[in-house]
Amino acid sequence: MQSSTMASSDETLSSIASRCCKRVYIGTAVLPKPLFLHDHQDDKGIPCATISTVEQHQIPDPATTPTHELPQYTQTILSEFNSIVIEHHLKWSPLVHTLPGPISQSSPPTMHLGKYDFSHVDAMVDFAIQHNLHIKGHVLVWHVTSPPFLEEMSPTQVREAVKRHIFTTMSYFKGRIKMWDVVNESLASDGTLVENVFYRKMGPDYIDQCFRWAHEADPDAFLIYNDNKVERCGAATDGCDGHNNKAPIQAKADGFYYLLKDLVGKGVPIHGAGMQAHFSAGGTMHQRPPTPAMIKRQIRRIGELGLKVNISEMDVRISKLPASACDELKSAAQTQIYQDILSAALSEPAFDGIWLWGFADRHTWVKNFYYDDAPLIFDEKYQKKESYFGVHNALKTLCPGGRVGEMSGGESAQCFLEQDVDENGNNWGEMWMQPEPDEVGNEQKRDDTTKEGQPDWLLPDAN
Numbered sequence: 001m002q003s004s005t006m007a008s009s010d011e012t013l014s015s016i017a018s019r020c021c022k023r024v025y026i027g028t029a030v031l032p033k034p035l036f037l038h039d040h041q042d043d044k045g046i047p048c049a050t051i052s053t054v055e056q057h058q059i060p061d062p063a064t065t066p067t068h069e070l071p072q073y074t075q076t077i078l079s080e081f082n083s084i085v086i087e088h089h090l091k092w093s094p095l096v097h098t099l100p101g102p103i104s105q106s107s108p109p110t111m112h113l114g115k116y117d118f119s120h121v122d123a124m125v126d127f128a129i130q131h132n133l134h135i136k137g138h139v140l141v142w143h144v145t146s147p148p149f150l151e152e153m154s155p156t157q158v159r160e161a162v163k164r165h166i167f168t169t170m171s172y173f174k175g176r177i178k179m180w181d182v183v184n185e186s187l188a189s190d191g192t193l194v195e196n197v198f199y200r201k202m203g204p205d206y207i208d209q210c211f212r213w214a215h216e217a218d219p220d221a222f223l224i225y226n227d228n229k230v231e232r233c234g235a236a237t238d239g240c241d242g243h244n245n246k247a248p249i250q251a252k253a254d255g256f257y258y259l260l261k262d263l264v265g266k267g268v269p270i271h272g273a274g275m276q277a278h279f280s281a282g283g284t285m286h287q288r289p290p291t292p293a294m295i296k297r298q299i300r301r302i303g304e305l306g307l308k309v310n311i312s313e314m315d316v317r318i319s320k321l322p323a324s325a326c327d328e329l330k331s332a333a334q335t336q337i338y339q340d341i342l343s344a345a346l347s348e349p350a351f352d353g354i355w356l357w358g359f360a361d362r363h364t365w366v367k368n369f370y371y372d373d374a375p376l377i378f379d380e381k382y383q384k385k386e387s388y389f390g391v392h393n394a395l396k397t398l399c400p401g402g403r404v405g406e407m408s409g410g411e412s413a414q415c416f417l418e419q420d421v422d423e424n425g426n427n428w429g430e431m432w433m434q435p436e437p438d439e440v441g442n443e444q445k446r447d448d449t450t451k452e453g454q455p456d457w458l459l460p461d462a463n
Contacts, residue, residue: 020398025353027083034073062130083134091145142184143196158201170217179222188450191255215269226274230256232290233297274312281333282320292344303350310353315375333432339390347405
């Protein structure tokens with residue numbers, strides 16, 4: 001595998017994106033605490049700030065604070081990205097239940113519908129606008145982060161609450177947030193709808209209705225359906241339909257496509273699809289990374305529906321590679337996934353953006369929800385990793401002089417843009433890709449609780 005490092009280039013990701021032959025969002029999820037506080041201002045060093053809050057007086061005035069006085073986290077965002085997505089604080093439960101305002105650590109949770117705290121999001125959105133960053137709202141309807149009092153409501157009350165929430169949130173940010181993830185992770189691992197609180201209270205057409213309400217609330221907004229583990233489109237020899245041994249999570253990818261096709265066919269106002277791309281280099285079964293060719297085929301068939309496609313939450317975990325894997329191999333695996341997956345995605349006309357789920361290993365949700373890892377493109381000290389240059393090189397494939405879809409291995413690897421195996425029988429990623437288990441035990445099959453609403457990233461065999 002050739003090294004992707006281009007040490008002589010000081011060009012940032014956002015500056016490369018500005019030279020691409022089409023508009024490309026290069027964004028990151030952001031959190032308020034590291035955005036507004038220097039790391040040393042927090043006695044714990046802000047090791048992971050996913051659900052953290054800040055006091056109102058700690059938020060700097062974006063119009064008057066010089067860039068060089070901002071935290072390094074913030075300076076990196078302004079240098080490298082042209083877009084942000086609100087990682088946590090715009091979800092329904094944080095707005096009304098778990099992180100109520102005004103911004104104060106002493107405020108107790110509220111069970112009252114209609115009490116919204118937009119303070120954290122206001123500050124992040126105002127900051128982004130001041131610095132000419134595009135903003136994506138995440139997310140209006142997701143059962144995992146919805147207030148628990150929905151379970152106690154009647155179907156009519158839930159329907160009214162969901163509509164009120166969509167109109168309240170979108171109307172408040174109308175003209176400031178212009179693209180939204182409307183519904184998130186509604187699919188179970190088998191590709192059917194999760195029987196979550198919205199499905200049970202509102203019926204299987206709740207997704208249609210949420211998009212229609214979102215369009216009513218802001219007719220100019222770009223509306224997106226977002227989901228996880230939906231990136232692959234079959235093995236190269238098997239097309240895109242049906243389950244096969246090389247694509248053990250094909251059912252969910254197909255369910256994603258057919259859900260989108262159904263929405264478009266019914267005239268539902270939907271404009272884009274987000275594929276999360278939370279990958280584990282050492283993963284098997286439902287955690288196995290897709291190949292570039294699988295990604296490309298999935299984007300292509302969704303694009304043929306008339307939708308735009310983005311990679312919405314990308315990170316690449318490496319700690320579950322075998323203990324025998326050296327740091328160099330882990331870095332090479334992570335870099336190849338970032339570069340080749342993004343190069344393949346960018347080669348499709350329907351693809352319009354990349355959002356990373358954080359950018360520095362110092363602030364990653366993985367440490368809260370999984371284990372210690374280093375899944376992002378900057379290290380704990382905000383230094384560029386090898387994987388940064390993987391993203392860098394992928395973006396350059398769409399710039400003047402670049403080669404669309406160029407893979408990290410050079411000319412001999414170019415076949416992996418369209419197929420999973422080269423003419424010599426070598427698989428993409430074979431230096432680090434782990435073999436699938438010979439057989440899936442009955443206990444593991446029974447442990448799939450995604451149909452009842454558990455996220456598939458919490459399945460017990462996750463690695």
